[in-house]
Amino acid sequence: MKDHEILERVSRGDEAALDYLYKKYYKMMTRIVLNNSGTEDEAKDVFQDALLVFWQKAISGNLVLTSKISTFIYSICLNLWRKELDRKSRNSGEMVEASVFQDHERQEKIKIINDCIDQLGETCRKILTYHYFDGLSMQDIAEKLDFANTDTAKTKKYKCKKKLDMMIKRNYTSSDFLD
Numbered sequence: 001m002k003d004h005e006i007l008e009r010v011s012r013g014d015e016a017a018l019d020y021l022y023k024k025y026y027k028m029m030t031r032i033v034l035n036n037s038g039t040e041d042e043a044k045d046v047f048q049d050a051l052l053v054f055w056q057k058a059i060s061g062n063l064v065l066t067s068k069i070s071t072f073i074y075s076i077c078l079n080l081w082r083k084e085l086d087r088k089s090r091n092s093g094e095m096v097e098a099s100v101f102q103d104h105e106r107q108e109k110i111k112i113i114n115d116c117i118d119q120l121g122e123t124c125r126k127i128l129t130y131h132y133f134d135g136l137s138m139q140d141i142a143e144k145l146d147f148a149n150t151d152t153a154k155t156k157k158y159k160c161k162k163k164l165d166m167m168i169k170r171n172y173t174s175s176d177f178l179d
Contacts, residue, residue, distance in 0.1 A: 003069045010058040018055060022047075025070055029077045036081060046084065050076040066171045067115035075108050116167045124160035131157055 001009075001020060009017035029050065030043035038046070053076050057063040065072060117125050126145060130136040136144070142153035 003065065006069060007058060007063070007065060010055060011061065011063070013059065018051060021054070021069065021073070022051060025073060028070070029073060032074070032077050033081050037085065038081065042081075042084065046077055046080045049080050053080075064171055066119055066167060067112060071108075071111060071115065075112065078108055112168070113164075116164055116171075119167065120160060120163055123156065124163065127153070127157050127160050128164065 001017070006017050006021065010021075026047060029047045030040070033043035033046050034040065050073050054063075054069070054073055117128050120128070123145070127141060130141045130144065131138070138150045138153045138157070141147075141157070142150050145153065147153045147156070
């Protein structure tokens with residue numbers, strides 16, 4: 001099944017589509033917890049909670065996917081497990097080793113941003129990638145994209161960044177984005 005079919009079926013209350021997601025992504029999603037100081041039972045709980053969040057958002061009609069379903073569920077799992085680690089840390093007074101977890105979190109943020117940038121269109125994708133990922137100056141960007149001048153490049157970058165910000169805010173909550 002393709003993601004748009006799954007989302008449509010889940011939003012209509014089709015539990016078979018949810019079962020499909022469970023079977024398809026179980027190992028990948030539970031690995032997040034298992035690789036970050038968690039047990040098999042905790043991994044199952046986190047994944048089931050993440051699917052419940054996905055289910056509720058889909059049924060409400062407020063879910064507009066701008067990335068793959070797997071990416072969306074992955075970010076929910078990461079966030080839920082991070083909250084659980086924080087809770088454990090507070091309750092036990094111990095510091096939980098989080099470097100691997102933080103790397104996963106950082107990679108997921110980058111993936112979400114890249115997925116959104118890809119949806120903005122070719123010009124915005126190039127401008128934002130050149131500026132934020134490649135570190136090019138506005139002068140270099142203007143030359144590469146054959147803009148009239150640096151001011152044109154700056155204006156376009158500003159508008160593209162605004163569109164990206166709006167897309168992320170519209171499609172992700174701060175908990176989804178793991179702020």
